[in-house]
Amino acid sequence: MRNRNELVFAAGFASEAGRREQNEDFGAVYLGTPLERARHGAVAAVADGVSEGRGGGEAAELAVSALIEGFYAMPETLGAARAMERPMAAYNRWLHSQSRGETMRGAATTFTALALRGRRADIVHVGDSRAWRFAGERLVQLTTDHVRPEPDLRHVLIRAIGLEPELRLDHLAIELAEHDRLVLTTDGVHGPLGERRMAAVLTANGSAETAAAALVREALHAGGRDNATAVVIDVVRLPPPDYDFVLAGIEGLPAVAAPRPGTTIDGFRIDRVISEGRYAVLLAGWDTETGEPVALKFPRQGALADHAIRMAFAREMLIARRVDSPFLAPSHPVRPGRQTALYGVQPLLEGETLEARLAQGNLPLAKALDHAIELTRAVAALHRLEIVHRDIKPENCILTADGLKLIDLGVARLPRVEDFRGDEIPGTPGYMAPEQFDGHGGDAQTDIFALGVTLYRLFSGAWPFGEQEAFQRPRFATPAPPSRHRPEIPSWLDDAILTAIAPQREARFDDAVGLLRRLEGGGAVPRAIPRHVPLAERDPVRFWQVVSAALAIALVLVLILR
Secondary structure (H helix, E strand, O other), rough: OOOOOOOOEEEEEEEEEOOOOOOEEEEEOOOOOOOOOHHEEEEEEEEEEEEOOOOOHHHHHOOOOOOOOOOOOOHHHHHHHHHHHHHHHHHHHHHHHHHHOOOOOOOEEEEEEEEEOEEEEEEEEOOOEEEEEEEOOOOEOOOOOOOOOOOOHHHOOOOOOOOOOOOOOOEEEEEEOOOOOEEOHHHHHHHHHHHHHHHHHHHOOHHHHHHHHHHHHHHHHOOOOEEEEEEEEEEEOOOOOOOOHHHHHOOOOOOOOOOOOEEEHHHHHHEEEEEOOOOOEEEEEEEEEOOEEEEEEEEEOOOHHHHHHHHHHHHHHHHHHHOOOOOOOOOOOOOOOOOOOOOOEOOOOOOOEEHHHHHOOOOHHHHHHHHHHHHHHHHHHHHHHHHHHHHHOHHHHEOOOOOOEEEEOOOOOOOOOOOOOOHHHOOOOOOOOHOOOOOOOOHOOOOOOOOHHHHHHHHHHHOOOOOOOOOOOOOOOOOOOOOOOOOOHHHHHHHHHHHHHHOOHOOOOOOHHHHHHHHHHHHHHOOOOOOOHHHHOOOHHHHHHHHHHHHHHHHHHHHHHO
């Protein structure tokens, strides 16, 4: 059974001698045991051997074997790059000495390898074999060839394993994304094909195995005379990111002022300002790489301490990636290395806030119940992962064509993650539970309270404890039932909302699921459409009294007129 906290990928490998008598390429994908994967990850490598005799193939095979045997023998704390570099440095010294003898004279090999663990790939490289990344039908070369710069001498290596006494390996670390395709090739593949034809082959072939075989086959059909080897790795599913991983990714990004409409930043074109809040500016624009509309959130400089701003953005990015719910705003993936400033990117949600809709008057009761269930499901999805929103209110609910979506997760509280300072504890007066005014940092119970206040306003249009200013502490007296403001609200809904906003924590629902069950259960009760009941049915005695009085008046009028 697959562990949801592990990286899931598929791998394909192909190698052919082509027109050469002997295949001096070598490649491998090693998955490792479950313990090895947990501690170090999986590795893949290709090597292209060269020599004055027949030692090139042996040099390539031994290079890949040295990686696999040495990598898993290194301490886990060493890190993937150094765990690959150390055994390869030792092998390089051995091969360099052997290349001066008769058996393996002039033997050397190119070498490109990667280690996959969690949400990251570490690549080491020397020579003219290559590592590539294929995503969104775009092929990007990740490594640099170590060859002579002259056009007619680019087949001459200036760096490789065995050429020098000391090994110089290039290192690159990349953040993985689901549906990425990582490719390793020897020059017998990318030489005759080129980037454009390689991208076409990778687009046309679905599985990693067929893609690797197709690359090698097409290279030979294109006239390639060298050995041809390809490894293709498809990233199927990533483990959930942890907070430190996300925070590290934005730690070095500078906080900048929000760009003006009409300008572009990192390939995002800014169209308009959506809103300017106390802590951030929200902009609408387009991702010129994907052609999709996006919303960009820039921190308002000076609103909070710099570290607090980064915490808020890291929270929002982490939660958007981890929580899978149609009632929460998802994240918009940004390829690694693209972002040069501190901001968040999400798909642009077209619609209006619940606050704006309530300003126009009450929603129909059935529609309000639908939105109440959607919002409660969003909160339940967060609480299931021990995430506390801490700012549930109508302004943070967007009504779209697909229903309600809960947004603004920048002040959410995550388990086992550093929180805001005491003077920066978030929340909006009017939606904060009584304990929050006494310094409580917020938990599932305070979320339920804020959710209850939001539902009170959604159904009745009124405030249960009165609208509050930022400097006020509300008086948490017993609120009137919502039906006092809107008589058609049923009694069961009155009770559900009043339970959610009980000033005493222990009187509220134990969790959001309890409130959700009450809403869904009450909403499933069939109700007859109200009809007008005539007075003759409601009060027959009064009906005939009215009729008799009318007849008497008519008789008197007739006698007077005569």
